Amino acid sequence: MKVKFYDSSREYHEKKDEFNQAIQSVLEKGNFILGNQVAELENEIQNYCQVNYAVGVASGTDALTIASDILGFSDGKEVITSPFTFLASASCISKHKGRPVFVDIDEETFGIDVNKIEEKVNANTVGILPIHLFNQMADMDQIMDIANRHQLRVLEDAAEAFGMRWKGKGSEYKHSGTIGDFGVFSFFPTKTLGGYGDGGMIITNNAELAQKAKQYRVHGASKKYFYDNVGYNSRLDTLQASVLLIKLKYIDEAIRKREKIAQLYMDRLSDCENIKFPKIKGEQKSVYYVFNILAERRDELAAYLAENEIGYSIYYPRPLHVQTCFKDLGYKKGDFPVAERIANEIIALPIYPELTTDEAEYVCAKIKAFYKK
Numbered sequence: 001m002k003v004k005f006y007d008s009s010r011e012y013h014e015k016k017d018e019f020n021q022a023i024q025s026v027l028e029k030g031n032f033i034l035g036n037q038v039a040e041l042e043n044e045i046q047n048y049c050q051v052n053y054a055v056g057v058a059s060g061t062d063a064l065t066i067a068s069d070i071l072g073f074s075d076g077k078e079v080i081t082s083p084f085t086f087l088a089s090a091s092c093i094s095k096h097k098g099r100p101v102f103v104d105i106d107e108e109t110f111g112i113d114v115n116k117i118e119e120k121v122n123a124n125t126v127g128i129l130p131i132h133l134f135n136q137m138a139d140m141d142q143i144m145d146i147a148n149r150h151q152l153r154v155l156e157d158a159a160e161a162f163g164m165r166w167k168g169k170g171s172e173y174k175h176s177g178t179i180g181d182f183g184v185f186s187f188f189p190t191k192t193l194g195g196y197g198d199g200g201m202i203i204t205n206n207a208e209l210a211q212k213a214k215q216y217r218v219h220g221a222s223k224k225y226f227y228d229n230v231g232y233n234s235r236l237d238t239l240q241a242s243v244l245l246i247k248l249k250y251i252d253e254a255i256r257k258r259e260k261i262a263q264l265y266m267d268r269l270s271d272c273e274n275i276k277f278p279k280i281k282g283e284q285k286s287v288y289y290v291f292n293i294l295a296e297r298r299d300e301l302a303a304y305l306a307e308n309e310i311g312y313s314i315y316y317p318r319p320l321h322v323q324t325c326f327k328d329l330g331y332k333k334g335d336f337p338v339a340e341r342i343a344n345e346i347i348a349l350p351i352y353p354e355l356t357t358d359e360a361e362y363v364c365a366k367i368k369a370f371y372k373k
Contacts, residue, residue, distance in 0.1 A: 003350050003359045005311025006190050010354035015246060022242040034218075035238030041245050045201055048248065049175040051183075053210030055202040056236030057217050060159040060186025063200035064092035066216045066232055067182040070209060071153045073098040073127055079155075080120050081129040082112040083319040083331075084339040089131050089157050090320050100329065101125070102321050104336040108279040110134040110292070110346070113338075114142040121146070127153040132161035132176045133315075134278050135262075136286045140179045141168035147180075154180030159200075161185075162193045163255050165285040173285060177203045182213075187236075187244055190352075192258070192289045193251055195240040255287050257353035261360050262288040265349060268364035269293070274371045290315060294345040296371075302347060304370045310363055313348045 012019055026035065034056075042054040057063050065088075073079045074096030081089055083102040090100040103116040112130055128147055130138035140156075147154045158164070158177035162185050165173035177183020185191075187199035202213045212229070215222055220231025247254075269275055276294040280286050292315065295301050305312050319339040321331035333340065349363055 001359065001362045002309040003311060003355075003363055005313055005348075005350050006352050007354065008189055008194075008196070011247075014354070015250075018246050019243060022246055023239060026238050026242050032238050034235050035241070037238050037241040037245060038236050041236070041241040041248070042201070044245065044248055045185075045203065048251070049178055049203060051175065051178045051203045052205045053203065053207070053213075055210060055213040055217060056241065057200045057202060058234040058236060059198040060184060060188060060200040061088040061092070062217075062232065062234040063184035063186070063202045064088050064155070064157060064159075065095055066213060066234060067155050067184055067202055068092040068098070068129075069096055070212045070216060071127060071155055071181060073129075073153075073155070076124070077126040078120075078122070078124045079127040079129050080117050080125065082131055082339075083321040083336050084110060084316060084342060085131045085133060085157070085320065086159070086316070087320065087323070087325075088159070089129060090326065093129070094326070098126075100320070100326070102331065102336060104338045105342065106281075107338045107342070109136060109281050110278055110342055111136065111138050114139045114146075117143070118146050118150075121150050121152070125150065125152060127155060129155045129157060130180075131157040131159075132164055133157075133159075133289075134292055135288050135290070136278075136280050137161060137164050137166045137176050137282070137284050139168070139282050140166050140174075141170075141282075144179060154182075156180040156183040158183045159186035159188075160191065160289045161287065162191065162289075163251060163285075163287040167283040167285075178205065181206060182209060187240065192255065192287055193244065193247055195243050195247075197237065197240055199236050199240040199244065201236070254353040258288040258351055261351050261355055262291050264357065264360045265291055265351075265364060268361065269367060272368055272371060275367070288351055290348045291351040292346050292348045294342065295347050296345070298345050298347050301367070301370055305363075305366065308366050310366060311350050314346060315348055316346075317343055319343055
């Protein structure tokens with residue numbers, strides 16, 4: 001049996017007529033830039049996430065970069081974030097000559113250790129950039145408490161967190177990205193809500209911030225050829241919006257299917273002493289965008305899975321503080337030992353709504369067989 005890490009073709013063939021009709025409609029009308037489907041998707045995202053404003057942009061990375069610019073994460077100002085994440089969560093700060101300030105991660109959730117944030121706050125700190133990943137949101141109660149006490153801006157990187165919700169100490173669940181000043185989503189194809197190419201979304205409850213985001217995505221123009229700011233060329237393609245509108249109709253079903261696969265993995269591998277699962281903390285509704293485990297002899301296991309034609313990925317093999325592009329920050333190996341250790345042990349198994357039970361069972365059987373050798 002061959003098990004791909006991700007396979008978009010299955011979903012396409014299941015809903016082929018809907019996708020083809022949606023794409024054909026865009027091609028026939030020829031409105032490829034900020035067409036009606038973009039505005040429709042923005043409205044649907046607002047409704048789904050219960051947020052006041054949604055602004056479609058060209059990618060999740062652009063969403064982070066634009067939001068960082070608007071919030072003033074620039075010119076030597078410091079923004080606290082995690083070193084164990086995708087590059088864009090920190091490069092969006094550096095792009096404007098801001099300074100990412102890293103704190104180590106929680107060894108059970110793999111997300112930012114919120115108990116270490118406040119000790120890094122100083123007179124030069126302007127923001128916190130929590131990242132909702134590894135199937136759960138960061139502790140937004142504690143993050144917002146710190147931000148409010150120190151008058152900091154909060155940019156939620158929810159690129160991997162569509163569908164996740166945080167309750168915490170509140171009376172109702174709030175969707176990822178709706179709690180801070182800005183939130184961002186990525187619509188990269190593998191995401192829980194993913195397109196057939198790059199795409200992203202900026203969300204906020206603040207009217208002024210939303211208006212700036214709309215301007216910044218079209219070169220900073222308040223109207224055509226009138227520029228209030230130096231902005232970006234970053235607009236969500238109408239074709240991508242048309243695809244995402246189809247997928248959004250089925251998003252809750254897709255999330256349930258992901259959860260079913262995740263539960264199978266946990267059930268079958270619970271007696272395997274050589275692996276550990278991340279722990280979900282806080283009162284929240286998680287979404288299994290990826291399924292990570294910590295594995296003894298991780299690299300040997302990865303090679304064994306590849307030999308047996310099982311796809312995998314490693315999120316992330318090298319923390320950001322030891323990446324060459326951030327060497328000017330002055331960090332060194334050993335500064336964040338939890339992140340460094342997790343990077344050597346973590347591995348992601350196949351998970352997507354169309355993955356079959358037999359395929360997931362096969363993955364588990366091969367993992368167990370590896371550790372019995």
